[in-house]
Amino acid sequence: MTNCIYRHQTGQGKDLVFLHGWGVNSGVWQGINQVLQQDYRIHTIDLPGFGLSHQCLPDEYNLQKISTLVEPHIPAGAILIGWSLGGLVANQIALNNQVQLAGLINIASSPKFVSDKNWQGINFKVLQMFSEQLQEDFAKTLERFLAIQAMGSQSARQDIKALNAAVAQYPSPNVNALIGGLQILEYTDLRQQLNTIEIPVLNCFGRLDSLVPAKTQPAITECYTNSQVVTFEKASHAPFISHPEDFIKAIKGFVDQIH
Template sequence: MSESLKVSTVGSGKNLVFLHGWGVNSGVWQPLIDILKDEFCITTIDLPGYGLNHQRLPLPYNLQNITNMVAKKLPTNCILIGWSLGGLVAQMIAHTYPEKLKQLVLICSSPNFSKHADWPGIEPKILDFFTQQLELDFSKTLQRFLAIQAMGSVNARQDAKIIKQAVQQFPLPSPIALEAGLHMLQSIDLREQFKTLSIPCQMFLGSLDTLVPDKVALAAQQLNSKVIIEIISHASHAPFISNTESFAKRLVKALV
């Protein structure tokens, strides 16, 4: 089934669109939306297989098909904000449909998530572990991943709790989307596309992030010197949860 995606929109003003990461859904954005909705028109799109779209799956489930589905729901001339895996989708949209975007914002995301000799990232064995565990215990694997996203934060336990509560308001993600998403994190390499980005791009990285290390900043800058990169101190993989108010101010300041 690959029917049109459901979206949620609140507020009025400049169009901001938010894409969530692996294993979660658009509920993770609620603390940030509460701060920004009086100033902006905010659209959240659950990726295929997640949240409101947990039954909407493109076949095959791959980055290009996801990109095409999400791109159809974007408001004109929007600022697209992608976190983690959502940042991969956002980068692919910026490459394939640049005319739809005014600006690209990446939060704790990277053109290449997997660690290589010439690129900082997640150890492949960690992603292998999650892929294996997903088949054994769906629920426990999701909980572990949520915990990793908060790891390093001063309030890690509280952050993980906030993420979990936000996510539980929506249906569980599709196992197909979860498995394919892990494969994408392992195998997708958008470094060549990142080099040729034609729209303004802002990256936010967390100094304590264990999934997308802040060393990505230098590597990304070498690929594309036009990209503006900000490292948030004392922040882990979800700075909009651990540092919501200060992150909101940073985000607003960075928008074109």
């Protein structure tokens, strides 16, 4: 089953492994990786059911099973980088402790995406609405979700266009993966486990992010015992799209510091 996971490798140097978010694929990293591959060996992975892994599905689409599928494709000593849903997968892999990681970078990700009375995040009903709409027209639903990810960014229109263009190069995601991915976002809560992650962690946030609100960002960073944070003041949910130069600088600073 693990052989059906698609991984692309380019460049030479320290290993950086990128995991994308919900509804998209590894194409989202193209812009920044053209720069990063000059100094590092870059691995981009399509999560099960997405991109060129669209036919690769576990018998049950949950966080543990998709993390187990991805683990064999991560080189020992790599820095694992996850965006949004990919951040949950990256953290679960770090918690599994089956792969020797040098560091972990979370991009606009949260150990608990859904809000409650003590935690700000996405309204549970919004995710349920997306689940229902997927059954009717998943192309339009994906388009709406990508638009939400760029909300607040000064370059929102360009960001949405860039995300759509990157995603369109790959096969459409499997509907079961879309539904399963939303359920992971709806029900996962890793907050109480994250203090067992001992490797260095960098949390990258956009101050204007509506999916991982600014008020929640300090609490997320406090969940880790060895963490740093960088906040992109004018970015939303995809700082690597809207502010690639600043994002690359932050990544390089962290990677070169821990190696």
